[in-house]
Amino acid sequence: MHLLTRLAVYQRWITILITAALIGVSIFATLRLKQEMIPDIELPMTTVIAVYPGASPDEIMNEVAKPIDEVVSGTSGLEMVTSTSLQNMAVVFAEYQYGTDMDKVNAAIERGLERVVFPAGMPAVVPQTDEKNPQVYPLNMNMIPVVIFTLTGDLEPNELNEIANTMVIPELKGVKGVFSVSTEGGQEKVLIGPVAAEMNARGISVAQIVAAVKANEYGSLEDIEETPLNSTTVVGDVASVAIGAAPGTAVTRTNGDPSVAIVVMKYPEANTVSVANEVTDKAKEIRENLEAQGYDGVQLLNVFDQSEYVESSIRELANEAVVGGILAVLVIFVFLLTVRGSLIIAISIPLSILIGFLVMSIWGLTINLFTLGAMGIAVGRIVDDSIVMLEVIYRRLHKGESLKTATLEGSREIAMPIASATFATVAIFLPLAFVGGIVGELFVPFALTITFALLASLLVSLTVVPALAGLLVPKKIRAEGENAWYQRLYTPALKWALGHRAIAVAVALILFVGSLFLVPIIGTSFIPSMGDPMMVVEVEMPLGTDTLTTSETVRRVEGIIEEVDSPNVGLYYSTVGTSSSFIGGMSAVMGGSTGTNTATVEIILSKGSDPDREAAALQERIDGAGIAPEDGQGGIVVKAMDSGMGGFSSNDFVAYIKSEAYADVLRAADELTASLAEVDGLSDIKADVAITLPTPVIEIDQSKLAFHVSQGLDTIQFMTELTGMMNGAGTGATLDGRELFVSGVTQSATSAEELGGLIINNGSLSYPIKLAHVADAVIADQPTSIKRIDQQRAATVTAVITEKDIGAATVAAQEKIDEVEESNPKTAIRIGGVAEEMEETFANMGIAIMVAIGISFAIVVISFRSLLNAVIIMVSLPLAAIGALLGLLIAGYPLGASAMMGMLMLVGIVLTNAIVLLALVDQLRKSGMSTYEALVQGGRTRIRPILMTALTTMIALVPLAVGLQGESVLIASELAIVVLGGLFSSTLLTLLVIPVLYSLTDRIRRRAPAKAGSSVPSAV
Template structure:
């Protein structure tokens, strides 16, 4: 990776230009990103709706729902089906897995429904509907006015809705709750009978008239003119003038019926702040910006309001934009505070404004690259992606901190600027690259997480990954260039020592000499009149790229410089910060077993506290909107429910935190129930109100209402995609067992602490008029069950005959009877229209009667024995019987039958709806959580369910938020395990070892100590955001450990003994590790505290977990990892020593055996051994003086003739830590790497150097470790 740095330094202007381009594209991307509350999610659900008018719930279940469920169960993608069969309606909710393409699901379901549609009753046409977050309204408005609702609806449809649909990004604007009018044709039965007409004739006349038909075109005077036949009906008067055929001739419609424009039967009621209102819902297209759509809607409403003269008042019931804008602004503010905190911390550690600026530049550049990447990838700026950017503020600076700290340290050792930058980057490039890839890789398993958590946090992972990769690129390219520009031009003299200062003076003199020689040559060329290129100034010569003036070094010389750099780094006296760390580290290394035991005890203690943790799913979003439902007993009318809702409205109107409220009863709005006995309230709180306190206060007030108010349930917004409710699904084949089990569970949950508002959807039975058709008798009379249902429905509710446009408003035309059915006896006596079967039978009966009458007449006219014609006396052929002429329909009178002749009409009791789950009847018990500990409530409910003795055949399973939490925790747990495996694989490739990665992985479990402590101290629940923080910590913890172990390994390769390498490597990495941890903690502190409150339900738990885990893991990285490294590598070294001793003994034995068998070769063998025992002397200038302290590893000493003077700063210095010096013989360090001139012999044993007296080293000496 240092090649990037070398290229960047050689092309500094180009790198600066690329940085400017990144800034421009990043700012452009931030401006172009659409703003949303959540990432776009397609719910893995599809709804199959069917209408079977007039059918009872049982009939709908058996004839519609069951056939559809059987067919849909064969679709491969279907995971679960929930159905509800009610009077005349069937709803089947089909659930699939997240990530399934909704269009493919719709096509599969439509094909399946089409195959089974022929088996369904006539007139039943199922529809397949899907939904996503884009179906949720962006804005919900309530419209009030002093004018009539019909007039208000007309203004909305003609003025407001068209303007809203013209707003860019608006998909649809719909009006709900309006009281419309219809054209009612009420037939007077007596007059109709007197005129000899029928209802069927009226229906035919109405459908055959008032239709304009295009008949083609004619050419007149060269002009093509269309021909239209007929005119449309446009008024009630024209309807009255329609002519029908009676028995005595044409009759006007108004002669047999009353034709009037009347109000439709009210099916819904909507009130806002206690005043009648209409609802206006606006949805957006998938690619639209939610905030821009909201602003466009507001502008369109202002325009419409001015056009209408202020006659309409718009009250905002729900608007996503303010919450999105507040959340984004708050998270952005927290990010800026975190940025400031991180910069201040870096400045405190580095004590250099220039170095701080170089480091801090990586933050905005990395974030801008992430913004540009989000824009290019089609993502949006929402709570999740913005939380990722805020979290990245503390992480993207880590690589730059490590690079800048390494460059400054090398620069302070006396090397030139270019060489300092290259050496510093080379020292840490591998470590930061590996650590960054690991941090990014931990997000890969999120792609495997299914469900809502995976859909929500996948953009979070992508945003974080882009920012981290960008930070690595910045650290290896832009940071070195900035370091070249902003670091001091010349190294301070006080920082230079010995040979380094002399080498720099020599290089400067050589550069000036070359410059002077060039200047003399240029002057000589000018005297001769030749052209000479201008020479640079002396300062430019001194500051030009050192690389251009460096000679090409051999591999041996490069290795020598690396070792020299290591010697200088170790020779540096410890700083005050390092002096506070070294005693702790020495004690820990001196007592490794006790250190490990202490760490294990701390870990065990933290694990013992885990039962005290609260668990949650995603948490409450903190929106200032509450939802409430008020349910009266089944059978309550719309008016009764509206009257009961006034009690709830009174409580809401008195509460100081309530800004506005709307109630909807019936209807088909997005957030309302179609049942007339259910009222739905949408409550908007003031922005500065305490949502939790208001929720608790209002809930208590609702519980104090009288019984006639029904059951009132208050719900907070809950987490994404659902509510905070816990549910228990009860299933049984037997209805009685289902009812008993449901009531038993409801009673049990009502007595549990932590649960409130326990309800179930097993509605009580209610009186029901059942018309049970006798299929055999009905078929005999020419009727089907569906036809009977249509006849009964028409007699009770009228018959819709189309529509008519009156005053630019479309009105439905409804045909009624003036004698509607009002009692059960009238329903039994309902006369059915004559069927074709009845008419055919009557005609056949009339024909038979006519044939019999004709035969009788022939018999009466015949006289026996008397010929009746001139051919008398001749034999006569018998006359054929006369064939009767078929009777015409108008010649046949058919007596209509009553309904009770083909059906049984009686009053029964039945449930108003039937619920099924996966084909089995079911009920759901729902309870609201009083607190935020989902785990405790789940355990309590599970224990109670296990203790219950349910009826035989009944089962109960947890659902709702408990099920969602369990599924999310299982999948995220697998993701954390997969992340650890990926990290291990990357580290094995980095260190080319299995043992050292295991040392680093040991630090991962110990981060739980800080996580548990932080969650308990802040009383934060462990939910999905917190587990995402744990996933991030896996990468963060390993990152610091990699940087530490990588430097220790470098020192050991340079020949530093094990303990010295650990002490010096840990000492030199102490500051950068502390800096990165402190910068990350400082950047996340505003999020953890929730200073601005935006997106706190996601960002706060995530930040708290990262801060707590980072605190404990940093301590363990700096103490436990070095201890484990010494333990493991010490064992390896001792084993290597034992193998070396064995090899020496074996070699000696072979030598003696060889000497005994070949006496003549003894002298040569001895000489060879002496040669092998002597150290290499190819590079005496590399010797380092100073002996190791007692008890430390000691390198073999050089022979007296080969000893060199002690290197500056390495021997006897008062500033050096006691016992941390190390000595080496002349030549290359004995690392066992097989470098030319090295004393070690490959992987073989190290031979001891001769002592001062020519003998071997003492027993306290130990061989050097192999790299």
């Protein structure tokens, strides 16, 4: 290590030229780094979505979901597979062990799906997106849409949809880096709804309506109603005719006006900010084109732009890091009282950061909230090595040495110690390999970034700082005073502590034990919210409510939102019903509402607003308006949320229930729902098993069907007409661009008699065939969705955790789960969601911290060759916990994953002060001083470098901790609070408690004097 400094001093200008070149390369690499919201990691999860228009949940389960389940279950590394069968759609969600090669898994699933024979009525591509059906969707943390637009204006929804598909989507798909562009809403049809009773009374079949409508052209809904079916019957006699959302699609509005949502996704390897900016530029061209084409009333509005949050967060973090760096330099100036020396430190900070970014680029990391937060946290620490190098140069100059001698001999004195300290700090991050789950994936890039910055700072301190010192530091400086202000403050306190050792130790012990009692008060959490504030209004109407009726209720909600007099409430976007799209499918997987009786209204809030307060105010208005469904059948709930993490919310509680018998699942779900209602901190508790509707159940009697086939029934024609009767059929005819669609008639039957009396075929034979002639047909309550976990019938109980202390709410919920599981021995209940991730993360982080402490202890023992000194030095670790926990309490943050990461960092940071102090004390004792004299003299000598390194680290973290630039980067803020508080308490107490403990163990040390002190680290 000393050789590097020697080369830098003797080849000063070459060192400076190499540094300049390195700066240029690093700036170039930094500018080319991808900018993301979160690290670009692949989750060990995948989703298969299959669309089967018109199919019931039971049909979906048996004919679509089960075959997909079997394919997915045959892949390696699988932990759990969940299938959700909905009307029109199957969603199969698979979770794998971390470390599983998901590319191979997804390829195996796609090969398996190619061998499955799906129902004939299931399309090969999804109508709305032209994507393959079924489609495999690998999940990536950066699968958050890059940009979401809404196309709205004074046109009909189908006209907006046409404009979106012809003038917007093709243009956006051409942008480099765009993976897909999909739409939501605007897909209207003219819906002809046959009424079973009227159809039976007049002997009309669905096939007759389809055939009659195909043969005509229409100018109005009335024309369709007057279409003759026979000499005495027209369409209006047996069916309703109205314009509505196409089956399997949702109704969307923006600020109360009809709209079409346009969702833009990027390729995983593409740069979020670059893609978003290019998409935004393309949107400007599209707007100009719309205006040129005469669509003045049509607006292409930007609902969500991920790049805005990413850029603002990166800007805030960067600004806070710069402010922290400036404050750190000012601290150096206060201690050294030299502009030139402070300038050297000012140069070393950005240089270390730039080199760190260069290594990040080589390693393939991205700039995101975690890596940039890590760099902001590192700002205070990366100056330590340069401070120690500069301080030893100045100290030797004060003693009268020449500048070159001071630099070279100073390097010889401290090169190995600072290298050992840096390597020890870096080694602290090795245990992160034990931290699995999403937190491990997120914080490994964080740890790598800090590692690169620290290693860069070590290189800079050993080369650039000595080279610059030769240029900027004066050749000679006046001798240093023996009693600086910080020594005058510290020396009396140290002497008092050494004279009252029992009191000093007792105070430290009381503070530590007392800090542990803060943990229940602070509470525990997971990952803090990320993203801009927003609200979501969830509307649930009584079962069976159609889209039109639900939409009218949503309009009343929209009216209330319009009346809200708050500058924080901006654009709002309504979605009525469930779409058979990726978005609709993932909503079902994440526990969102599904069906024509459900809707959501997403409300964008201004940055810095309080979503909880705004949500409470809006909820009060809605409740006062009395528009929620009566008798407890549904409801309207307003939730505060944020736009980050792509739906991986940290306040969702999930419990999975599975059993061989569905009756057992139902019973356990009912009991668990009731039990969780007693848990404080849980709200909006739902079970997805209680949703049932009277549904036609039809089973073909093959013997009866065979008889009619023997009479000349065309089997293919029969099955086609049966499918149309059940699921509806397109006609090819249009009205103002909307296709005429004849809905299935079976849903309108109110009794088994009406259902059985429906005519299927009255053309190929001399007599009409009714449904009862070929099938057993009844109307029974059936679930609107069917869930299976690991190929067993299952249910999901979800809740929103409203308490800050997520851990306490989870523990209470687990107790209820244990009680329910005990009373239902045939049922397995597994807690999931944030609770599962928290449990795994805290356990693994605890192991990581213990391993880090073990690594530190080993390094200290090897360095001092003294077990006793190592034990004394390790006492500084619990002293750090005092300030860390107190800091969280004062800041109002719970103990979460980022705070635990701060605890891990503290292990490497706080030991340095104790090592620096005791290394010199041992050397002074070896030179003949008494223990008391060595402790006082060592403390007086080491107070300056200890305060300089500690204060620069702490003050550099202040901007991050208090969020000077905003509130969006809570991950860095929580971590900074922990490190700042922990370093503050450990530094103050280390300067007093460590000498006291050293003094108390002096008698033990004298029994084995020579060996323990014969080889100690060089004094820093």
